[in-house]
Amino acid sequence: MFNDIGALEIVALVVLAVLIFGPDKLPKVIQDVSRTIRKIREFSDSAKADIREELGPEFKDFEFDDLNPKKFIRKQLDNDELGLKEIRNGFDLKKEMNEVADAVHGRGSDDSDSSSEASATSAGGARVDMQKKSAEPKKLDAGDRPPFDADAT
Structure with a gap:
């Protein structure tokens, strides 16, 4: 459960717990937390046993x-x-x-x-560069509308 917590983090948590709860309340808080964890484990174990019982004998190795x-x-x-x-x-x-x-x-x-x-050569025999893009976009005249791109709208 705590595989990635190092010693420095544990020390920092203990110091933080002492600062938050104080040395007089800390033992009571630790008891309450351990009691809660124990009850959660008991509840989990009883739920697992109930599920195994309900599944029947076919799932004994489950x-x-x-x-x-x-x-x-x-x-x-x-x-x-x-x-x-x-x-x-x-x-x-x-x-x-x-x-x-x-x-x-x-x-x-x-x-x-x-x-x-062969695919990059045109019908006239001249080689066409398929990756080269046009250098400048086409200029529009004063009354022309820009081209419509249905995918872009």
Whole structure:
């Protein structure tokens, strides 16, 4: 529960508690807090027992920790009835991402390079730069209306 609290934070909390409650009231506050935590745990345990009793004998091996999504996934991956380990080991995410990036940037095998060059060449044989944008927007005359962009409105 308190895995990420260091010694310095605990000391700071104790000093803060002494300053807020005072040394005479602090033992009473600690007793009240511990009693409240104990009652919450008892309530939780009785609720778990009631749920197990209501579920019946089919769910005797049911654990409430299985409801945590991370633990559920780990348990299913360890079970491996579906052959998920083979799929997971056969899938190299870095390799797949590099292949996609190469395809997007036009790098890769010789076939993809020649096809990208062919698509970038116009019908007249001149090479067209597909990434170059027009330098200046078109100037409007005095009576002309600006172009309408339905997606922008």
